[in-house]
Amino acid sequence: xxxxxxxxxxxxxxxxxxxxxxxxxxxxxxxxxxxxxxxxxxxxxxxxxxxxxxxxxxxxxxxxxxxxxxxxxxxxxxxxxxxxxxxxxxxxxxxxxxxxxxxxxxxxxxxxxxxxxxxxxxxxxxxxxxxxxxxxxxxxxxxxxxxxxxxxxxxxxxxxxxxxxxxxxxxxxxxxxxxxxxxxxxxxxxxxxxxxxxxxxxxxxxxxxx
Amino acid sequence: xxxxxxxxxxxxxxxxxxxxxxxxxxxxxxxxxxxxxxxxxxxxxxxxxxxxxxxxxxxxxxxxxxxxxxxxxxxxxxxxxxxxxxxxxxxxxxxxxxxxxxxxxxxxxxxxxxxxxxxxxxxxxxxxxxxxxxxxxxxxxxxxxxxxxxxxxxxxxxxxxxxxxxxxxxxxxxxxxxxxxxxxxxxxxxxxxxxxxxxxxxxxxxxxxx
Numbered sequence: 001x002x003x004x005x006x007x008x009x010x011x012x013x014x015x016x017x018x019x020x021x022x023x024x025x026x027x028x029x030x031x032x033x034x035x036x037x038x039x040x041x042x043x044x045x046x047x048x049x050x051x052x053x054x055x056x057x058x059x060x061x062x063x064x065x066x067x068x069x070x071x072x073x074x075x076x077x078x079x080x081x082x083x084x085x086x087x088x089x090x091x092x093x094x095x096x097x098x099x100x101x102x103x104x105x106x107x108x109x110x111x112x113x114x115x116x117x118x119x120x121x122x123x124x125x126x127x128x129x130x131x132x133x134x135x136x137x138x139x140x141x142x143x144x145x146x147x148x149x150x151x152x153x154x155x156x157x158x159x160x161x162x163x164x165x166x167x168x169x170x171x172x173x174x175x176x177x178x179x180x181x182x183x184x185x186x187x188x189x190x191x192x193x194x195x196x197x198x199x200x201x202x203x204x205x206x207x208x209x210x
Numbered sequence: 211x212x213x214x215x216x217x218x219x220x221x222x223x224x225x226x227x228x229x230x231x232x233x234x235x236x237x238x239x240x241x242x243x244x245x246x247x248x249x250x251x252x253x254x255x256x257x258x259x260x261x262x263x264x265x266x267x268x269x270x271x272x273x274x275x276x277x278x279x280x281x282x283x284x285x286x287x288x289x290x291x292x293x294x295x296x297x298x299x300x301x302x303x304x305x306x307x308x309x310x311x312x313x314x315x316x317x318x319x320x321x322x323x324x325x326x327x328x329x330x331x332x333x334x335x336x337x338x339x340x341x342x343x344x345x346x347x348x349x350x351x352x353x354x355x356x357x358x359x360x361x362x363x364x365x366x367x368x369x370x371x372x373x374x375x376x377x378x379x380x381x382x383x384x385x386x387x388x389x390x391x392x393x394x395x396x397x398x399x400x401x402x403x404x405x406x407x408x409x410x411x412x413x414x415x416x417x418x419x420x
Contacts, residue, residue, distance in 0.1 A: 001371060002329075002368070002370050004368055005365070005367040008267050008366060008367075009265075009266070009267075011380070013265065015380035016380065017265075018377075018381045018382075020261065020263075020264035020265075020366065021261055023267075023269070023366065024238050024259050024269055025239060025296055025384065026238055026239075026391035026401055027261065029235060030235060048261065049234050049235065050260045050272070051233070051234040051257075051258065052272060052354065052356075052359060053274075053356075053359055054231060055223065055227075055357070056357065057226070060272075062262060064263075089404060092404060093407065093416040096416055097410050098410075099409075099410045100411050103412070132235075139356055144262065144350075146262075146266070146349055146350055146363060147262065147263040147266065149262060149263055151361075153354070153356060155215070156230065156233065157214060157215040158212070158213070158214055159211075159212070159218065160213075166229070167228075169224070169225060170224070170226065170228030170232075171228045171232055171394045171395075172229060172232035172233065172393075172394065174235065174236065179235055179236065181391055185381070186381075186406045186407045187403060187406045188403070188404045188405065188406075189385070189401035189402055189404060191236055191393075191399035191401050191402075192399055193397060193398070194299060195397075196396045197306045197396050197398070200306055200308075200310035201310050201311075202316070204310075206303040206304070206306055206307045209396070
């Protein structure tokens with residue numbers, strides 16, 4: 001099918017949400033752990049975490065417009081501390097379930113059976129079952145005026161990951177850690193490596209690393 | 211391993227790039243097609259495309275600091291028109307090869323064998339071999355002061371995708387289209403569906419769609 005701008009705008013709201021969400025390709029599946037100022041824990045699945053830079057180590061995440069109750073964003077803005085935890089194939093259903101609208105005061109940890117894990121004096125809860133646990137400090141946030149989404153940028157200040165999955169050059173083997181991917185609004189995937197490729201150079205054929 | 215902020219900052223530049231790039235999880239693999247004001251074509255692989263919103267239909271992409279020659283970003287800023295094309299398992303090597311630093315005047319289309327495809331009067335080249343072709347108009351760009359990366363936001367004005375891969379609710383089956391994912395700087399993956407899940411509600415068990 002071929003759609004132009006008008007075709008897209010005339011799609012039903014729900015169809016368009018599924019369709020456009022699928023178009024960017026595979027997305028990361030992460031759980032964001034926070035606490036509010038009263039110490040109540042919150043956990044929320046997001047597919048909008050992205051790499052922003054390695055030096056300093058920054059990650060971005062997009063939150064939908066600030067119109068409904070969104071504990072995670074508010075907690076991040078108030079406490080400036082949060083965790084990002086990879087979703088794996090043992091907890092993908094529990095992770096998805098955190099997107100249900102629980103009542104205020106209900107913790108998604110309690111409701112889904114995922115286990116909060118704390119490291120030293122880092123204030124925000126990690127997910128014990130996650131194989132990649134990342135602690136961040138808020139560095140910047142801004143509203144994207146085009147659609148009122150909020151871009152939150154954090155600096156990575158803590159990482160926990162199994163030594164065996166980190167290769168000599170720093171590459172982390174996500175398959176070994178069982179990390180899953182998302183497509184669209186609700187489809188979860190495992191991944192299978194095709195190969196790693198050498199840094200590309202003109203006039204040299206593309207070369208596999210293994 | 212457990213790393214804190216200081217540990218991360220003391221990693222070697224190259225190791226840190228591999229490591230931090232891996233931490234956000236699986237990333238989309240896309241080719242961005244552009245033309246400069248003289249009509250010369252450019253094609254560039256990126257793993258930094260992300261979904262920003264469905265209404266209006268927006269996609270974001272992050273470009274590294276504006277210090278080296280970066281034709282793609284310049285072309286987008288000058289022509290305000292570009293394409294995003296999914297990388298699939300038949301063209302992953304050619305797609306990766308577009309990241310080589312070719313001389314000015316060399317087209318990555320010519321060098322890699324990927325084929326430019328034009329639709330009606332849309333100015334920027336699509337990739338013929340891609341199964342998901344998206345045409346965009348620049349809507350906003352800004353420099354992220356924390357690390358001088360540039361965030362480019364475009365509105366989707368054209369989509370080409372096989373009807374058979376678009377499901378009744380608008381969900382696009384990326385596996386059917388052979389779209390690949392990236393992890394870290396250089397690892398490519400195919401994906402296998404675990405399942406789609408129903409919209410989560412409190413007190414209702416997580417339910418598969420199929």
